[in-house]
Amino acid sequence: MRILTFLLLWLPLAVAADPLASWNDGEAKQAIIEFVATVTEPDSPDFVPKAERVAVFDNDGTLWVEQPFYTQLAFVLERLRELTDDHPDWRKEQPFKAALEGDKAALGEAGMEGLMQLLMATHAGLSSSEFADIAADWIATARHSRFERPYTELVYQPMLELLAYLREHGFKTYIVSGGGIAFMRPWTERVYGIPPEQVVGSQIALDYKLVDGEPTLVRKPEIAFIDDKAGKPVGIQRHIGRRPILAFGNSDGDYQMLEWTSAGPGRRLGLILHHDDAEREYAYDRDSHAGRLDKALDDAETQGWTVVSMERDWANVFPAAPQD
Amino acid sequence: MRILTFLLLWLPLAVAADPLASWNDGEAKQAIIEFVATVTEPDSPDFVPKAERVAVFDNDGTLWVEQPFYTQLAFVLERLRELTDDHPDWRKEQPFKAALEGDKAALGEAGMEGLMQLLMATHAGLSSSEFADIAADWIATARHSRFERPYTELVYQPMLELLAYLREHGFKTYIVSGGGIAFMRPWTERVYGIPPEQVVGSQIALDYKLVDGEPTLVRKPEIAFIDDKAGKPVGIQRHIGRRPILAFGNSDGDYQMLEWTSAGPGRRLGLILHHDDAEREYAYDRDSHAGRLDKALDDAETQGWTVVSMERDWANVFPAAPQD
Ligand SMILES: [Ca+2]
Ligand SMILES: [Ca+2]
Numbered sequence: 001m002r003i004l005t006f007l008l009l010w011l012p013l014a015v016a017a018d019p020l021a022s023w024n025d026g027e028a029k030q031a032i033i034e035f036v037a038t039v040t041e042p043d044s045p046d047f048v049p050k051a052e053r054v055a056v057f058d059n060d061g062t063l064w065v066e067q068p069f070y071t072q073l074a075f076v077l078e079r080l081r082e083l084t085d086d087h088p089d090w091r092k093e094q095p096f097k098a099a100l101e102g103d104k105a106a107l108g109e110a111g112m113e114g115l116m117q118l119l120m121a122t123h124a125g126l127s128s129s130e131f132a133d134i135a136a137d138w139i140a141t142a143r144h145s146r147f148e149r150p151y152t153e154l155v156y157q158p159m160l161e162l163l164a165y166l167r168e169h170g171f172k173t174y175i176v177s178g179g180g181i182a183f184m185r186p187w188t189e190r191v192y193g194i195p196p197e198q199v200v201g202s203q204i205a206l207d208y209k210l211v212d213g214e215p216t217l218v219r220k221p222e223i224a225f226i227d228d229k230a231g232k233p234v235g236i237q238r239h240i241g242r243r244p245i246l247a248f249g250n251s252d253g254d255y256q257m258l259e260w261t262s263a264g265p266g267r268r269l270g271l272i273l274h275h276d277d278a279e280r281e282y283a284y285d286r287d288s289h290a291g292r293l294d295k296a297l298d299d300a301e302t303q304g305w306t307v308v309s310m311e312r313d314w315a316n317v318f319p320a321a322p323q324d
Numbered sequence: 325m326r327i328l329t330f331l332l333l334w335l336p337l338a339v340a341a342d343p344l345a346s347w348n349d350g351e352a353k354q355a356i357i358e359f360v361a362t363v364t365e366p367d368s369p370d371f372v373p374k375a376e377r378v379a380v381f382d383n384d385g386t387l388w389v390e391q392p393f394y395t396q397l398a399f400v401l402e403r404l405r406e407l408t409d410d411h412p413d414w415r416k417e418q419p420f421k422a423a424l425e426g427d428k429a430a431l432g433e434a435g436m437e438g439l440m441q442l443l444m445a446t447h448a449g450l451s452s453s454e455f456a457d458i459a460a461d462w463i464a465t466a467r468h469s470r471f472e473r474p475y476t477e478l479v480y481q482p483m484l485e486l487l488a489y490l491r492e493h494g495f496k497t498y499i500v501s502g503g504g505i506a507f508m509r510p511w512t513e514r515v516y517g518i519p520p521e522q523v524v525g526s527q528i529a530l531d532y533k534l535v536d537g538e539p540t541l542v543r544k545p546e547i548a549f550i551d552d553k554a555g556k557p558v559g560i561q562r563h564i565g566r567r568p569i570l571a572f573g574n575s576d577g578d579y580q581m582l583e584w585t586s587a588g589p590g591r592r593l594g595l596i597l598h599h600d601d602a603e604r605e606y607a608y609d610r611d612s613h614a615g616r617l618d619k620a621l622d623d624a625e626t627q628g629w630t631v632v633s634m635e636r637d638w639a640n641v642f643p644a645a646p647q648d
Contacts, residue, residue, distance in 0.1 A: 196565030203562060206561060206562075215557070233541060234541065239563060242520055260539045260541075
């Protein structure tokens, strides 16, 4: 009897040892486990050597919350308001006007390119290290309006588990985001375990020059690359030079990345996070200004992509709040 | 007496166990060993965590031979000659005219940008995987005119040892070359142990589209990025997002990469290979069309860069030819 009690006491620990504990049993979890088992089994005809186990993840709406608007937009808005007096034209020109007026429809229309334009205009002339410091400081203090937690705690617990699970199985995990690469890099290693060299994103042009005799990379008022839609496979090829075998996204902006990944030879896994959980997070798809999911949802079945329902497939959404 | 003979017989093996066996004892070898020991010693004030041990290497003239002209130029020339009948304008326009006439001075003038223009024009419209196959096929069969060996055997043995030595000490080794990224990636892992995702280079613009229903990355007749001179620190920031602590180059094209690396905080190591060995390889510096080394040589001492003399510092230049 004593022994049984002892064993029962240990059961919760045994359950916690599931590396994907925040994933409910179901098709999505099974698809992930089966895929990883197959490509890492040396005797399988679908075995993939470690070096080629490349997994790519969209960021906004896939790894962290993107409603009521992109986190990066909140970052940019603060500085936009500070600088507006010096730029009267911004009150008339898009996407500046939309950002200042909080016009979500117009901002959605401007998309990732619009966001990069705002980022470019608000932070041009800064050095890359000054920008990294500003982004790191902002992310350390800013809070999400609804959840009242730092944005870096509004990352999805099931995705943190998936990233770790893949790395334990020899995968290299990459972010491939439409967001600005320099905005993400200061915190992705700490939050996701993804180092700066594995972050692919949109880019502002940089100028190398001596500033007061100091070698400096200066942000130019010019967009160098938009890593969104058809830009995602291009960004993957530029940075990684290998075709991924797993891609995870949440919107039509990830369509081409999913398509490029899935069409490669051998086993591939394409996954789409469907935000259908208004209670724990948000519910949105075809009509959303940020993270619109329409064509990719229609084509998921014919393309063989697994649709992950936040409500059905996730036992937890966010990590537990840190204890004081 | 017998025991002494036995010990003497073993001496060559003990020497062979030196990870930098092809480096002669001297200032350069000592600088490398001392630097690596310092930044990897946990109790040192100059200790650098593994994740930040980034080492960048130029390719042409630093890791492999670049005389009598860039290897990539030999590759491009074959196709240029095949296509010339369809492009009568090439006989008049630079850098095509210079390439067709073997005009080294004009080609030198055109630099890496000229080389990328040739690459762009000769291989536009190909898919990224078609181009990778063509480059891999060419490199497998082409031979260097003087040494009559494949180019991939005309890599420098001391540099292969240095790359391996750094990796054994937790460094991540990167190529940062003015050459085309897609030309290098098909063979850098096999030859240098550097995987495609750690190759930074000049880039042709890519277009993602469906070709006969197949997702394809198509090479456009457009240069996306020149990874040379002031472009090298920019390429490093884009791809790696960390400042290197060691940089190795051989020409003024590496000046800014060395400068950016050396000016960072903490211990840094900048190295320049000086080709001063006409007998075993080539002797060239200030007046060379390819790999001109002038200002970086003048400034090496004040910048604290170590100049490696091929003649004095290298016991071997190329790897031994494979035995049949
Ligand atoms: Ca997204
Ligand atoms: Ca060089």
